[in-house]
Amino acid sequence: MKIAHISDTHFPHIIKESFDRTVEMINNSDVDFVIHTGDLVDRGYLREYEEAIKAFSMVKKPIIFVPGNHDGKNVGLKLFENLIGPLSGVKEGKDYVILYLNSVIPDMNEGRISNSSFLWLKEKLRKYIDKRIKIVSFHHHLVPVPNTGRERNVLFNSGDVIDILIKYGVNLVLSGHKHYPNIYQLEDLLIVNAGTMCSVKTRLGDKNSFNIIEIDDKIRVKTLRMDEIRERVYTRKKERIYNVESEKLFRIVQIAGTFIDETDIFNKKMFLNAFKKIEELNPDFIVHCGDIVNEGLIKNYALASKYFNLPIFFVPGPRDINYLGYNLFPKYFGLKERHITKKVAFKFLNSSQYDSDVGVVGRGQLNKIKQFSRNLSEFKIVVLHHNLLPIENTREKGLLEDAGDVLYELTRLKIDLVLTGHSSHPSARKIEDTLIVNANSLSCKKQRSLFGNSFNVIDVYKDFIYVSEIQSLSGSRHVLGIWKRK
Ligand SMILES: [Fe+2]
Numbered sequence: 001m002k003i004a005h006i007s008d009t010h011f012p013h014i015i016k017e018s019f020d021r022t023v024e025m026i027n028n029s030d031v032d033f034v035i036h037t038g039d040l041v042d043r044g045y046l047r048e049y050e051e052a053i054k055a056f057s058m059v060k061k062p063i064i065f066v067p068g069n070h071d072g073k074n075v076g077l078k079l080f081e082n083l084i085g086p087l088s089g090v091k092e093g094k095d096y097v098i099l100y101l102n103s104v105i106p107d108m109n110e111g112r113i114s115n116s117s118f119l120w121l122k123e124k125l126r127k128y129i130d131k132r133i134k135i136v137s138f139h140h141h142l143v144p145v146p147n148t149g150r151e152r153n154v155l156f157n158s159g160d161v162i163d164i165l166i167k168y169g170v171n172l173v174l175s176g177h178k179h180y181p182n183i184y185q186l187e188d189l190l191i192v193n194a195g196t197m198c199s200v201k202t203r204l205g206d207k208n209s210f211n212i213i214e215i216d217d218k219i220r221v222k223t224l225r226m227d228e229i230r231e232r233v234y235t236r237k238k239e240r241i242y243n244v245e246s247e248k249l250f251r252i253v254q255i256a257g258t259f260i261d262e263t264d265i266f267n268k269k270m271f272l273n274a275f276k277k278i279e280e281l282n283p284d285f286i287v288h289c290g291d292i293v294n295e296g297l298i299k300n301y302a303l304a305s306k307y308f309n310l311p312i313f314f315v316p317g318p319r320d321i322n323y324l325g326y327n328l329f330p331k332y333f334g335l336k337e338r339h340i341t342k343k344v345a346f347k348f349l350n351s352s353q354y355d356s357d358v359g360v361v362g363r364g365q366l367n368k369i370k371q372f373s374r375n376l377s378e379f380k381i382v383v384l385h386h387n388l389l390p391i392e393n394t395r396e397k398g399l400l401e402d403a404g405d406v407l408y409e410l411t412r413l414k415i416d417l418v419l420t421g422h423s424s425h426p427s428a429r430k431i432e433d434t435l436i437v438n439a440n441s442l443s444c445k446k447q448r449s450l451f452g453n454s455f456n457v458i459d460v461y462k463d464f465i466y467v468s469e470i471q472s473l474s475g476s477r478h479v480l481g482i483w484k485r486k
């Protein structure tokens with residue numbers, strides 16, 4: 001099966017040369033159909049829709065149009081439904097299914113898969129579970145995209161969407177919105193963002209582009225830019241791991257969100273039980289991914305310093321540096337930048353800002369990661385508080401401002417492991433060659449996991465990484481996954 005994936009035409013602000021050339025290439029190709037992932041028009045006006053319809057009548061292949069945020073401006077979604085087609089739907093073939101849906105909140109740039117759309121998607125994924133090829137499409141990007149500035153428009157419930165797409169074995173998700181072509185392999189899910197086909201709104205002086213995607217036993221994504229062609233090939237299923245005999249290199253205990261203070265938001269019993277268990281587990285390293293105290297006050301820091309009597313690496317969360325915390329954190333816990341041995345190297349980042357939940361890594365620290373990645377250690381780990389990938393069971397609001405660029409650099413540099421501690425829910429996902437693990441809150445009464453407060457144990461073997469979550473109160477174990485090392 002072959003698909004042309006186009007996006008973000010933004011009629012009437014088009015570069016005609018790009019539009020005509022793309023249409024010509026599509027008409028002369030052997031693609032089965034075309035999918036347009038939204039922002040067909042710029043302001044949702046009738047005249048824009050009419051112009052777009054006229055222009056697209058030149059395309060000689062069937063087209064699926066998915067609505068974008070620009071199509072939904074000025075009550076544009078009603079025009080979209082009347083003139084273009086339904087906002088969501090199913091295209092089914094003998095061995096494939098394509099589910100497309102609306103992620104637009106009228107007159108907003110942010111996206112969301114509404115409750116009813118989410119249930120619809122789940123129901124359809126269940127119904128078509130046996131299809132060999134499963135494709136899902138919506139306008140907004142699912143994970144942060146590099147080179148597109150401040151991250152703010154990822155779907156509100158991106159974490160939950162990622163979760164079901166992976167659980168139901170979806171092969172491919174197609175989106176647009178950011179006007180910058182990008183591909184990530186997240187577990188077995190290939191996430192493809194298209195650039196803009198013909199709009200003047202490009203980023204970084206980028207050229208207009210579109211994708212040709214060919215799916216058989218492999219997925220081939222060809223990005224055809226107006227000046228060059230880039231191609232990447234992905235295998236569709238990763239190898240399963242059955243036999244886990246390998247030499248163990250080290251064990252990390254990853255904790256976050258202890259929220260120590262004198263109020264009952266800090267669950268002392270939970271904390272003490274968890275630390276008893278941590279001692280029994282005899283880890284080589286303990287890493288605290290931030291929000292050590294509930295508020296950055298002297299009495300909380302003084303209290304916290306009494307609770308930790310094992311060697312721990314700390315990075316600050318926003319809770320730790322509000323009020324006086326900015327000065328207290330280095331005094332009580334130090335601001336360690338890295339820890340490097342032959343076997344393993346850690347790079348610690350401060351992603352937290354004064355009185356703000358929004359995180360940022362910044363160019364200075366990003367450059368230091370590039371330097372750090374050159375060290376000769378066998379296994380490289382980056383630690384920060386804010387999550388880089390959307391996390392299930394949370395409304396996505398904790399992503400770093402510069403998540404797109406940070407995620408891109410960490411995966412490009414093939415950092416083996418990234419540890420984060422925001423959003424109070426555990427998560428472990430491999431994106432490209434990098435495993436990203438988030439820790440739940442260890443002892444804060446406010447947490448989001450049905451399993452309860454917990455911490456993570458990460459066992460690194462020569463050939464694989466084994467991640468599990470340990471419940472703070474009972475010490476029971478829940479496996480988050482096993483991943484093969486490169
Ligand atoms: Fe757009």
Ligand SMILES: [Fe+2]
Pocket residue numbers: 039068069070139176177178
């Ligand atoms: Fe958009």
